[in-house]
Amino acid sequence: MAMVFDRTFRELDLTQAQFRLLIAIYEMNDAGIAPSDLAEALLIERATVTVLTARLVDRGLVVRLPGANRRTHFLKLTEEGVALLEQAIPSAIRLADAALTEIERADLEQARLLLGAIEARLRVMSDTHID
Template identity: 35%
Template sequence: MTTTPTADWLRLNEQICFSLHSAARAFGGVYRVILKDLGLTYPQYLVMLVLWEHGDLPVKKLGEQLRLDSGTLSPLLKRLEAAGLVRRERSARDERSVEVRLTEEGVALREQALEVPVRIAAATGFDVEEIRGLRARLDELTTALDAAARAEAARAAESR
């Protein structure tokens, strides 16, 4: 347990969420500069990463991979489609489902994007093992927080 007095727990610099928020914003600044040459924003880059890795996907699956709702994902896809990087098409199997497919330009952009992770890694000042360790710890944190959110939601539902 910590030796920090309880009253100090409400200080901004004691909040892990703020440390993560600050780091995410700092990443955003670096990504903004690096991705400018690709013509992508960071959220668009994440969409492209999933499509490069998995190929064609229904919008719903893409949203699950990125932890984004359709209200956030739809405008991203619209901009990527306007840029000629993806196509959205109704599924032949299920008319309610929309598939997202990379265009030839979207596939070709992958080659240019290969330098992005290298430049980001260099910007962190961490070596590969430190990055892997941090990512593993953050994955553990995400799993724990997801479980805590489900437990809190269940408790709230019970108290109604």
């Protein structure tokens, strides 16, 4: 899916990982989000968030806002970031619709439930040390 997404959004210079990050930041509205919370929300490593956001900051799509102390900061979309996301969302919806069009509604619901259970389990696992 990432390869198809990346090919579709090449003209916007936007990868699937960057899109997911922008969506998650956008959902926080004006509050911004700490990189650690973003990593937890997306079930990715904090280092991955750092790499992805560096590129988005360089492009002027995301800004780092100072936190309560010097070690923390929050990420927020710039106007350019919001504009790019609003440009990308309709194409992302069309891409998802095209990918799912041949699948029965009951099968999609079953897949949604299964993926929800997997996500819940991964969230529990991310909070505990498993050997």
